[in-house]
Amino acid sequence: MGARRWWNWRLISKRATGALAVIGVGLYVLWPWLPGVHVPPTRSVVIYGFSILGEVMEEDVFPAFQEHWLDKTGERVEFILALGASGTITNLMIMGVPAEVAILSLELDAWRLVDAGVLPGPTWHELPHGGVVNRTPFVILVRPGNPESIEGFGDLSRPGVGVVHPDPLTSGGAQWAVVAEYGAALRETGDAEQAYARLLGIWRNVVAQAASARGARTQFESGFGDALITYEQEALRDLARGRLQVDIAYPESTIFSEHPVVVLERNIPPENRAVVQAFVDYLWSEEAQRKFVAHGFRSVYEELNEENPLFGHIPDGFLIEDFGGWREAKMEIVDGIWRDQVLREVGR
Numbered sequence: 002m003g004a005r006r007w008w009n010w011r012l013i014s015k016r017a018t019g020a021l022a023v024i025g026v027g028l029y030v031l032w033p034w035l036p037g038v039h040v041p042p043t044r045s046v047v048i049y050g051f052s053i054l055g056e057v058m059e060e061d062v063f064p065a066f067q068e069h070w071l072d073k074t075g076e077r078v079e080f081i082l083a084l085g086a087s088g089t090i091t092n093l094m095i096m097g098v099p100a101e102v103a104i105l106s107l108e109l110d111a112w113r114l115v116d117a118g119v120l121p122g123p124t125w126h127e128l129p130h131g132g133v134v135n136r137t138p139f140v141i142l143v144r145p146g147n148p149e150s151i152e153g154f155g156d157l158s159r160p161g162v163g164v165v166h167p168d169p170l171t172s173g174g175a176q177w178a179v180v181a182e183y184g185a186a187l188r189e190t191g192d193a194e195q196a197y198a199r200l201l202g203i204w205r206n207v208v209a210q211a212a213s214a215r216g217a218r219t220q221f222e223s224g225f226g227d228a229l230i231t232y233e234q235e236a237l238r239d240l241a242r243g244r245l246q247v248d249i250a251y252p253e254s255t256i257f258s259e260h261p262v263v264v265l266e267r268n269i270p271p272e273n274r275a276v277v278q279a280f281v282d283y284l285w286s287e288e289a290q291r292k293f294v295a296h297g298f299r300s301v302y303e304e305l306n307e308e309n310p311l312f313g314h315i316p317d318g319f320l321i322e323d324f325g326g327w328r329e330a331k332m333e334i335v336d337g338i339w340r341d342q343v344l345r346e347v348g349r
Contacts, residue, residue: 043077044070044276047099047268051087051106051173051260052215053235057296058082065292066283070276078276086213087173094119094265101269101277104134106173106214108261109327125261129285132261135298137234138315139181139258141250142221149227153252154182155189158202163226165209167217169335174214177258178230179339180330184319185254197338204343222246232258237297237311254317257299 050058063080070078083090083098087106094100095117105111111132114120125132143151149162157164167175182203186196209225211217214232221229228250236249262284269277283289290300294309306312324330 042272043079044273045079045081046273046277046280047081047083047101049083049085049090049094049098049100049103051090051104052084052213053174053232053238054104055082055084056238057293057298061292061296062284062289065288066280069283070279076276078280086167086171086216088171089212099268100265101273102281103263103265105261105263106258107176107327108132108259108321109176109331110173111261111263112328114263114265119265119267120263121266124266125263128262128264128281130301132263133259133301134262134284135290135293135300136257136259137232137298138313138318139178139230139252139255140233140236140313141252142218142229142231142236142247143250144227145246145248147248147250151228151250153250154185154203154230154255155199157182157206157228157230158199159206162206162228163208164203164206165211165217165221165226165229166204166207167214167231168210168212169339171212172214172217174232174258175217176331176335177232177256179335180321180324181252181256182230183334183338184256184324185252185317188254188317188319197342200339201343201346204339204347207347233299233313234297237309240311241295241297249313251313251315254319255315257315257318257320259321 048058058080059082063082067078070076083100085093087110090103091105091110091113094103094114111120111123111125115122141151141154141157143149149156151157151162156162166178169175169179179200183196183200186199187193190196209217209220211220214235217229218231218235220226233249236247240249262281264277264281285301287302287305290302290305291308294300294305297309297311299306299312321327321330324334
């Protein structure tokens with residue numbers, strides 16, 4: 002008889018536990034609709050970015066800002082991140098995707114948004130540092146041990162060297178690379194004809210292209226070519242995690258790419274304006290800038306760059322403003338020299 006009572010008590014306990022679980026789930030689901038209960042909304046912010054931003058944003062920048070915003074307002078923030086080649090995401094924004102903030106590979110794409118009426122003008126210039134949120138120099142990735150003895154862009158024009166390159170028709174990183182290749186030669190020689198000859202030699206050796214810098218990296222990792230011209234950050238990202246399968250060659254002279262933030266006011270609903278503004282402001286905080294440095298981007302605050310010992314030394318680093326800014330460089334170098342002369346001569 003005693004055993005029977007013990008069994009019945011256990012059965013009742015199990016049923017009670019199950020009932021409480023069902024009630025708990027029901028209360029969780031119904032909680033926002035119960036009288037007198039206020040649940041802060043979750044804000045959704047749509048961010049578009051060029052291809053190499055994924056890790057730093059998703060692993061560090063977004064979580065840190067979400068925590069700050071929750072502590073400050075009690076609201077949760079959900080980030081919807083879309084990544085791609087800078088030219089591709091710019092095309093999508095021109096077509097009308099609901100991006101609220103974008104981080105682009107180059108300012109030229111921001112100007113395209115102005116020309117298309119997506120932005121009323123160069124509004125990014127009103128942001129800190131003219132809208133530039135981080136930088137990275139262009140370097141050369143080579144096979145382990147550097148079997149081709151590649152030290153600079155000039156070595157990429159030697160016969161027999163296979164070069165992997167993102168496509169300047171779609172990739173902002175590729176356009177930076179073209180200016181790096183031509184500009185470094187021009188600064189080293191002071192001669193436009195020699196600079197053209199180097200650019201032509203490099204492009205005669207291009208064996209694979211991809212729509213984005215990240216896509217070109219994938220091709221290189223798959224075995225194409227002897228060298229890849231890309232962002233330093235692309236290499237340091239893996240080097241910091243102990244999984245880099247290539248070596249890095251630092252050219253004596255190379256360009257530092259600068260990446261602007263644009264805010265698409267017309268896509269921001271009134272209830273999101275405060276959180277979007279706070280997020281944009283946060284990108285230039287020391288905390289966020291340190292996160293960029295930890296992921297291999299160089300900060301706009303030069304003193305913070307000392308915190309990453311992996312950054313290589315560049316004796317002659319230069320900027321796009323040394324060539325009159327992106328609109329002039331695009332017209333004269335990317336279009337006038339690379340597209341209209343080099344591509345025709347190499348038959349692409």
